[in-house]
Amino acid sequence: MHSLESVHALDTLLNSLHTQKANLLHQLEQIDADIAAAGRKRAKICNDAALVSKLPPELLSHIFLLCQKDKPAFRLIATRVCSRWRDLAVGTRMLWxxxxxxxxxxxxxxxxxxxxxxxxxxxxxxxxxxxxxxxxxxxxxxxxxxxxxxxxxxxxxxxxxxxxxxxxxxxxxxxxxxxxxxxxxxxxxxxxxxxxxxxxxxxxxxxxxxxxxxxxxxxxxxxxxxxxxxxxxxxxxxxxxxxxxxxGMYMTSLTVLEYRDMLATNRCLVNLSLQWFAIDSSMSTDSRTVELPMLRSLRIRTEEGYSGSNEALLNALPLSRLESLILYDFDDLFSFEFPNVKDLSLYNCEFLMDQTVIEQLVLAFPSIIRLTLELYSGPFLYAALSILGEPMTWPKLRTLCVKELDIIDDSDDFSALSRLVQARSRVNSPLDFLYLDNSSHRRAVDILRALGTPTKIICTDIYPAPWPPGSDMNYYDNFWED
Incomplete structure (x- = not known):
């Protein structure tokens, strides 16, 4: 009997202790909630006292938009700073x-x-x-x-x-x-x-x-x-x-007529990019130029073993209006003239190794101001650019961009570049800027700067500039892919 009474008393005590513990835990939770609430009130007071909080919402919203341009993730960061910033960021529609x-x-x-x-x-x-x-x-x-x-x-x-x-x-x-x-x-x-x-x-x-x-x-x-x-x-x-x-990588060959019709439906073209197009010119003798009065920028890429007509690609275009031209893997210049092209880029064009083509190149592009070369640039073109006497080859040339010199085994390109920079400076037709990719810049910058010419030697990204020229478009561009 005594034993049963003891068990009952202990059960009562245990229940009482459990109740006290539950009450204490509840009080602890309440204290934690009060601490969090007090912390939020304190943070709000501190945030309100900050100078940035004195800004009117319209101005702070404008600042958010400026930050967003430099840091795309800013809109998410802003929502986590404080409740005011979150409400303002969520309500600033242009952020999203x-x-x-x-x-x-x-x-x-x-x-x-x-x-x-x-x-x-x-x-x-x-x-x-x-x-x-x-x-x-x-x-x-x-x-x-x-x-x-x-x-x-x-x-x-x-x-x-x-x-x-x-x-x-x-x-x-x-x-x-x-x-x-x-x-x-x-x-x-x-x-x-x-x-x-x-x-x-x-x-x-x-x-x-x-x-x-x-x-x-x-x-x-x-x-x-x-x-x-x-x-x-x-x-x-x-x-x-x-x-x-x-x-045109996966397209069937276009006839000259189909190619011309495709161009003719876009009379307002200013910038045209064509890659891996195969034009079958065997059934056409039409050499007329498509009317594209506003065309100013053109880039064309072909590939090794290309079965179409590169000449037909260019023949339909108003080349005399072009101001910017990019040729990639092009096999021949043919007899075309580009009197107004000021910005010329030649990528992986093996015809640059042919001395006779160099002479044709110089005559076909009389107005060059900026020239970009990559791969197979060869010493011939450097020599042509640094000819002493009159007339100076491309006297308007002020910017030369040379990329991937480091893949060429010998040092001919560097010595040719040095002679080019010196020669043009001596005849008062110096380059204003010489751009080199990072690897080439490391190897050549001290040698070139020691020449004492006014040419600025600048390290540039190996990747091509955005196209169209001056564009800040961010889109998938497979033009440069191997």
């Missing part, structure tokens, strides 16, 4: 109009979709927005296209790159997705459209003759890029396209 999403794994899909929905919501119903979507694997990006299509009336810039697609069925599916979601759309504010579908299977496509996307119209479209298998997609004909970038 630049949407960039990369999908490299299936786990990224839902989070990327949530991000796009959030940004579209925060950007508001009337703000224009830009989208850049990069897909690096075989992933389902149809929901993204559907979401973009639902808001296409306020989309200003649309760039989609589908990479690492390895089989024909997936490639076809990618293009079909574009058609399914973009075919019938009206995009009144779309100014930049860039679509790329990559593949490694190498089957050929044919460029459509009728619109297959944006059939309802895109009257503001000025920049159009279709590369990879996306070249088979034909957007609406627009009289306002000023920059056209097309990739």
């Amino acid at each position: 109009t630049d949407i960039r999403i990369s999908l490299a794994h299936y786990l990224h899909v839902q989070s990327g979709l949530d991000k796009m929905e959030t940004y579209l919501s925060r950007s508001g119903p009337s703000s224009l927005f830009d989208v850049r979507l990069d897909i690096d694997d075989v992933l389902d990006y149809a929901p993204f296209l559907k979401l973009i299509a639902n808001h296409i009336e306020r989309c200003s810039h649309l760039s989609v790159s589908v990479l690492a697609v390895s089989v024909r069925q997936r490639t076809s599916a990618a293009c079909l997705l574009f058609r399914e979601h973009l075919e019938l759309l009206w995009a009144p504010h779309l100014s930049h459209l860039s679509l790329h579908v990559d593949s490694g299977d190498g089957y050929e496509i044919t460029m459509c003759g009728t619109p297959s996307i944006l059939k309802a119209g895109a009257p503001s479209l000025s920049h159009l890029q279709l590369t990879g298998y996306a070249t088979g997609l034909q957007p609406p004909i627009s009289g306002g396209i000023t920059t056209l970038y097309l990739d």
